[in-house]
Amino acid sequence: MNSLYDEFRIAVHSVWNRRWLALAVAWGICILGWLVIAMIPNKYESKAQIQVRTQSILSDQVGITPQDQRRNIQQLEQTLISSENLAKVVRGTDLGASVATDQELAGKVESLRTNIEVKAEQDDFFAISAKLPSGKLARDVVQKLIDVAEEDNIAGDRKTTSQTLRFLDAQIDGRQKELADAEAKRVAYETQNLGLLPGVGSVSQRMEASRAELSQIDSQLIQARSALAALNGQLAGTPATLNTPSAGGGSPSALGQAQGELASMRARGFTDSHPDVVAIRNQIANLRAQGGGGAGAGGYRTPNPAYSSLQSMRAEREASVTALQARKSALQSDMAQLAAKQTAEPGVAAEYQRINRDYEVLKAQYDKLVTERDQIRLRGQVETQTDAVQFRVVKEPSLSNVPAAPNRPLLLAAVLIAGIGAGVGAAFALGQLQTSFPTAAKLERASGLPVIGSISQMLGSEERAQRKQKMKLFFGASGGLVCVFALLLVAEFVQRGLTA
Numbered sequence: 001m002n003s004l005y006d007e008f009r010i011a012v013h014s015v016w017n018r019r020w021l022a023l024a025v026a027w028g029i030c031i032l033g034w035l036v037i038a039m040i041p042n043k044y045e046s047k048a049q050i051q052v053r054t055q056s057i058l059s060d061q062v063g064i065t066p067q068d069q070r071r072n073i074q075q076l077e078q079t080l081i082s083s084e085n086l087a088k089v090v091r092g093t094d095l096g097a098s099v100a101t102d103q104e105l106a107g108k109v110e111s112l113r114t115n116i117e118v119k120a121e122q123d124d125f126f127a128i129s130a131k132l133p134s135g136k137l138a139r140d141v142v143q144k145l146i147d148v149a150e151e152d153n154i155a156g157d158r159k160t161t162s163q164t165l166r167f168l169d170a171q172i173d174g175r176q177k178e179l180a181d182a183e184a185k186r187v188a189y190e191t192q193n194l195g196l197l198p199g200v201g202s203v204s205q206r207m208e209a210s211r212a213e214l215s216q217i218d219s220q221l222i223q224a225r226s227a228l229a230a231l232n233g234q235l236a237g238t239p240a241t242l243n244t245p246s247a248g249g250g251s252p253s254a255l256g257q258a259q260g261e262l263a264s265m266r267a268r269g270f271t272d273s274h275p276d277v278v279a280i281r282n283q284i285a286n287l288r289a290q291g292g293g294g295a296g297a298g299g300y301r302t303p304n305p306a307y308s309s310l311q312s313m314r315a316e317r318e319a320s321v322t323a324l325q326a327r328k329s330a331l332q333s334d335m336a337q338l339a340a341k342q343t344a345e346p347g348v349a350a351e352y353q354r355i356n357r358d359y360e361v362l363k364a365q366y367d368k369l370v371t372e373r374d375q376i377r378l379r380g381q382v383e384t385q386t387d388a389v390q391f392r393v394v395k396e397p398s399l400s401n402v403p404a405a406p407n408r409p410l411l412l413a414a415v416l417i418a419g420i421g422a423g424v425g426a427a428f429a430l431g432q433l434q435t436s437f438p439t440a441a442k443l444e445r446a447s448g449l450p451v452i453g454s455i456s457q458m459l460g461s462e463e464r465a466q467r468k469q470k471m472k473l474f475f476g477a478s479g480g481l482v483c484v485f486a487l488l489l490v491a492e493f494v495q496r497g498l499t500a
Helices: 002-017 019-039 066-079 083-092 094-098 102-114 135-192 203-236 251-267 275-289 305-342 345-385 408-433 440-447 461-499
Strands: 044-054 116-120 125-132 241-244 300-303 389-395
Touching (some): 002 019, 019 408, 083 102, 135 345
Antiparallel strands (some): 241 300
16 A cells, blocks of 8 residues: 555656646647637537327228328438438528539538438427527528428328329320230130130030030931821822712712711821721711712712822921921031031130130239229328328427537536646656656665665755746646636637627
8 A cells, every 4th residue: 555655656746847848738738629629610509399290080991001101200200301301401591502513512411411310209209400500590491491391291292192193094004005905806816716715606515506406306307207108108098089979869979078088087197096087987887888889880080188188288298308307417517517616626715715814914903003093092182182291390490599519618628637637647658768766765676776865855045946936937837727728718608698
């Protein structure tokens, strides 16, 4: 502990012996530092607070979510001091008076960006501050920045919406033309390959329909041929003429009439077991037993009406058979042609599906673009016409005549402390470089030899007077340094009072 105390005393003695050096270094550093501080320009700060609220009754209905609104606020915070906005501020304030070129404008913008601070305090509150060489200029800059932000929000939303709508309109026009071309291509392909495409009227369906119709015609043709064969059999058993007696006698005439009725019944399709046929056959047998068959030796032959009727029916049956055969031949010819086309049907159908697929894709894109355009138009109207984002200035930009920077009193005191510390440090360092020994113990430790004793310095009256005079000069110079510091502080506060 005594060793540390001795070292401290030695250090203080070393500095005190070189006090004039320490004082000179302190004066030099303080004067230089105070000159630098005096050259630092003043900066005046203006502060404002704004509130950005997002509210709209129609937000949920048109798809504006709270996340979208919060994103708009974050974008506002990020773009508030963008280069474009700051360029508007420069042109709208006194900063733009000295701007002549784009390079100067860019320099002003960068300088202004470093002196502006935008800070989010709460969910929808923002603090804006600017530090500039003039209090009025700082206030004007903050006010212009608020105006630009509000205008940019209103006009920017409309501009963004308009640009988006123009882009979507151009895309929709392009898709509409492509869709019209695809529709024309599909119609032309359908017309070119009519009958080969899948769906109603295709080759496969027509083949199935032709096979079913051909089966029906075969069945009808069998029935018609059977009916014609039966009619030919009836016609072969029916006499073409009848024997009519010349005079008297009713039996031969009754027999011919009965035979004609029998032929008529058979022509109508009555079988031999039919009751009417059985009755008329019994009647004919009775008439023949009464001698009706031998009469008529003196009569004449007349056309048999039943025979004529059977001939007419046979002609109809033959015409029906011929028509069915012609229809069958036509169907067989059509089926042969369809079978030839059916080989090309898979390729045609695949190409048609590809055309339809391209058309559906274009139509889906077109419908989606139209829907998005309508939604964006509606959202834009809601955001711009219902004030979805509202600005409210909570605290107007302040006007301060007291510099916010630099803090000269603090800097002046710091320079004074630094100057004194540098002087003391310089004196101590110089004492460490010299090879003198302030005490006998230190000389003994350094030389390794015993020191018998030490002689104190003896001063005369004249030397004491000189030392007192030097001490007065030293304390006067030290007090002068402190007085200069005090005068600078007074001058700073007086200047602030005059500008306040």
